[in-house]
Amino acid sequence: MSRKPKLRSIWVFHLNTGSCNGCDIEIIDVLTPFYDVERFGIKLVGSPRHAHALLVSGPLTRQAYYGAKETIKAMPPEPRVIVAVGTCTCSGGIFYNGYPVYRRPESGREGREYPRRGGIAELIADLRDEGEKVGPVIYIPGCPPRPEEIIYGIAQLVGLVEKKLSYQEYSDELVPFKLPEGPLEERIRLTLMERLRHLVGYLDREKILEDFMGLVKEAEKSENPREELARLVKDYAAKCGDVRLGFCMALLEREYWRVRDALDAGKEFVYWV
Numbered sequence: 072m073s074r075k076p077k078l079r080s081i082w083v084f085h086l087n088t089g090s091c092n093g094c095d096i097e098i099i100d101v102l103t104p105f106y107d108v109e110r111f112g113i114k115l116v117g118s119p120r121h122a123h124a125l126l127v128s129g130p131l132t133r134q135a136y137y138g139a140k141e142t143i144k145a146m147p148p149e150p151r152v153i154v155a156v157g158t159c160t161c162s163g164g165i166f167y168n169g170y171p172v173y174r175r176p177e178s179g180r181e182g183r184e185y186p187r188r189g190g191i192a193e194l195i196a197d198l199r200d201e202g203e204k205v206g207p208v209i210y211i212p213g214c215p216p217r218p219e220e221i222i223y224g225i226a227q228l229v230g231l232v233e234k235k236l237s238y239q240e241y242s243d244e245l246v247p248f249k250l251p252e253g254p255l256e257e258r259i260r261l262t263l264m265e266r267l268r269h270l271v272g273y274l275d276r277e278k279i280l281e282d283f284m285g286l287v288k289e290a291e292k293s294e295n296p297r298e299e300l301a302r303l304v305k306d307y308a309a310k311c312g313d314v315r316l317g318f319c320m321a322l323l324e325r326e327y328w329r330v331r332d333a334l335d336a337g338k339e340f341v342y343w344v
């Protein structure tokens with residue numbers, strides 16, 4: 072928590088920014104008579120306009136981004152406390168660098184060169200850049216956090232218990248993001264595999280990529296590999312008779328040459344997903 076709010080009883084609004092619903096179930100849990108969070112004066116309200124605090128779950132998908140932004144703007148400017156429930160809301164969790172997760176544009180860096188981190192901190196940074204007031208943020212990690220942990224976080228929020236660890240904000244300057252480097256061919260393969268995951272998920276991508284790399288090998292034997300690969304991909308799509316596979320192959324071909332051309336131009340390459 073970045074600073075200690077002075078709150079007696081707080082009204083909270085619950086917002087799902089793309090969660091798998093695990094965290095939402097735990098949030099409902101703390102409101103049941105068994106855990107009874109209302110005994111601390113915490114009440115769930117139906118509109119952000121009445122809320123002191125926003126209880127957020129989920130990794131912040133691109134779809135949820137604008138809705139979440141408007142929700143925070145609709146809250147009264149003070150105290151606008153944000154409670155991030157679950158690892159996804161804290162740092163992207165299992166959705167980290169996933170296709171649907173929001174990525175904050177960063178100047179001087181191309182979109183593919185850094186991960187889609189997700190998490191509510193991305194939106195808060197945008198709001199603060201726009202001059203919007205956002206109050207203290209409390210992070211409750213866990214996948215999902217147990218009801219006791221949510222209650223403990225809220226108890227810190229209302230000042231019932233003292234926080235034992237000091238707050239530290241993550242930034243690239245403090246902990247530079249670095250992917251391990253591997254052999255070049257392997258890095259190209261992993262880059263293509265990651266792009267393919269966005270289209271077909273995890274299940275079929277190995278087989279499709281294996282087929283594509285076979286075509287690349289064959290094309291490289293010819294005098295003009297670019298034209299040869301285009302021809303082989305076209306033949307493959309016609310033979311398999313599945314437009315989805317044809318689409319995947321076309322994407323892989325485009326990505327393959329994007330990476331190869333950039334390498335030929337002397338661009339530094341780790342992984343470009």
Ligand code: SF4
Pocket residue numbers: 089090091092093094095128129130156157158159160164165213214215216
């Ligand atoms: S932290 Fe776990 S339970 Fe919560 S939304 Fe993410 S994946 Fe689901």
